[in-house]
Amino acid sequence: MSFSVKGFKAASVSCGIKKSGRPDLSLIYSEVPAVASAAFTKNALKAAPVLLSMKNSKNGRISAVIANSGNANAATGKEGYKNAEKTASAVAAELPVRAGDVFVCSTGVIGVKLPVAKIISGVKNAALLLRPEGLDDAARGIMTTDTFAKTASAELKLGGRKCRISGMAKGSGMIHPDLATMLCFVLTDVSVSKRMLDSALSVCVKESFNSITVDGDTSTNDTVLCLANGMAGNRPVKSPGREYKAFLKALSSVMISLAKQIVKDGEGASKFVEIEVKGAGDEKTARAAAMAIAKSSLVKTAVYGGDPNWGRVLSAVGNSGILFREEKIKIFFGGLKVVSGGIEHSGFNEKKAHLALAGKEVRITVDLGSGKKSAKVWTCDLTEGYIKINAHYRT
């Protein structure tokens, strides 16, 4: 499937922030102003570009996105905010857009002054390279410790019109809801009202980026942005109903794919782990239990070692703050039952349980036995690789 969306152009350049010389500045441009919906980090310490983009996206219109990697422009004070503004102005100087319609993002090291001169000259070069096929390049330009670029696409028909949704994301450490050290830009040519786009994005963020964790840290820069430029020419989606549902489903598939890719690329990860908690009285309970399991360093190291230590899973549920009845709990590794009635399943077999954790993709299911609601979250194992990457990130 080609990775382009009608009316959008993109490019990336190496502007000199990353010592490696890899691309570190991505520009995305919509030929017509796009309806914009965004979600931002809940970390109280918000990076300068987050503050600026919150302001610029308030009116629901964005025409261009400029994102640099290698420097988060966080904890940089008033000068950091001015540098984010200068970045937006640089885009407005090169493209037919107002500075106030530019969405600015940064990701990388916290607390280091943004080399804004490099970015301004990078913007000039990027503007010259803009092309409809440039989305893949843009996905590469926002990478930090990522080992691969993350993209996903979906197609749908609305009122006979073929529509596309394509997204890119970056992030592999400091990943935890609410949102993650991650940037996600989803572009679509669907015509949709601001109200319905906000509604869809909020549902999809919960199902995707707020359902993953790598290391329990929430970053200063997390941002999810969806731009809908309407160039598919469909009758605008303005209310809930069949067309909204179709859009929601497609958007969700793109965002869940991106979220899973982030976890698969988790720093040092050797395994992808899906955790489902079912049999809960309500979804919030199921989610709290699932996230407690996903966050437990002891569970994550056991998965890494293929150690079927279900006691750690049970203990994590005990720490989640939810109410449950121990004697009703069942636990499965893959399809293998390892716990029933809150104790080791009578047919428990260490070797089989070890095998159930042996693959690249591991499923852990906990049935609370107390209801019909469930929740799924995704994480990765915790390995020596995570330590290596993070012990010397700046040096």
Next chain:
Amino acid sequence: MSFSVKGFKAASVSCGIKKSGRPDLSLIYSEVPAVASAAFTKNALKAAPVLLSMKNSKNGRISAVIANSGNANAATGKEGYKNAEKTASAVAAELPVRAGDVFVCSTGVIGVKLPVAKIISGVKNAALLLRPEGLDDAARGIMTTDTFAKTASAELKLGGRKCRISGMAKGSGMIHPDLATMLCFVLTDVSVSKRMLDSALSVCVKESFNSITVDGDTSTNDTVLCLANGMAGNRPVKSPGREYKAFLKALSSVMISLAKQIVKDGEGASKFVEIEVKGAGDEKTARAAAMAIAKSSLVKTAVYGGDPNWGRVLSAVGNSGILFREEKIKIFFGGLKVVSGGIEHSGFNEKKAHLALAGKEVRITVDLGSGKKSAKVWTCDLTEGYIKINAHYRT
């Protein structure tokens, strides 16, 4: 300082739970019933011995403690509870105590049936070995992944009588408030009322074991027990006042020493980290911020690598849920100021900051600049060693 307390005897044996053949069963006996105060894990999943000991210590009198390592007797259902009762009965069969006055503890792997026959025969042997100098042995008998036995003592005078407080603890992983995967037994010959002992223990637990974290996991078995047998012959401490304060101070010194030893022995730890947050409007705020820093995997790996990445410290404060003013924050590594006014300190020097994190003991201080309250917590760095220990704990 001799490690014995008037009226207490102890011993440990190898009863066959640990494959290594190391001591795995410790018995402590007080010649006269002791006033008992205890604190237990807040994990909703409580191990069988925790449930039994909660019941047995309710009346405030305990005569003996039996603790095994290598098996947590957690998630073992009704049979697990019966096995804890059988353990207490075995002690009552060997010593002049009622089964209901025996405090039972277990620590080790969750979910494996307790080999109670081994424990019963172990109790017989341990009872024969009881001696006043046996506390060190008992400290060794409760170790699991600990690399050294943890003990601490203090002496004080109350009304002219020399009194002693001696404590032992175990724990190195699954360490997090409330309490840690840890057992702590503090023995004293002070005569003190149940009410005042409860009050003192509650203050000391907060200052010690609830101020440390290794990996953010709270265990199913955490227990702190203090036994006061009154054999020093002091006039009983029955109310707040000078004598209570002297007792509190000595108890606190013993428990803080034990808590710090646990962190120093943190699984895979290469550095001991003291985190102080000051300048807070209230102590709760200071503690929440300090604990958020202590829990952050990104902070802990940076400390390991000696990477002066103060941005991670600031980001952790942002994630703590406290209210603060970014532009007022100062951060120090050791005595070196690295952040002032919420941004990098003008004199920041990468090499000096790296050196400030280079030693075996690292201090991180955050000044919120908004008040006079402060809190200290202790943790360790996160290294490849933690992963190695926990990836294959059972296998």
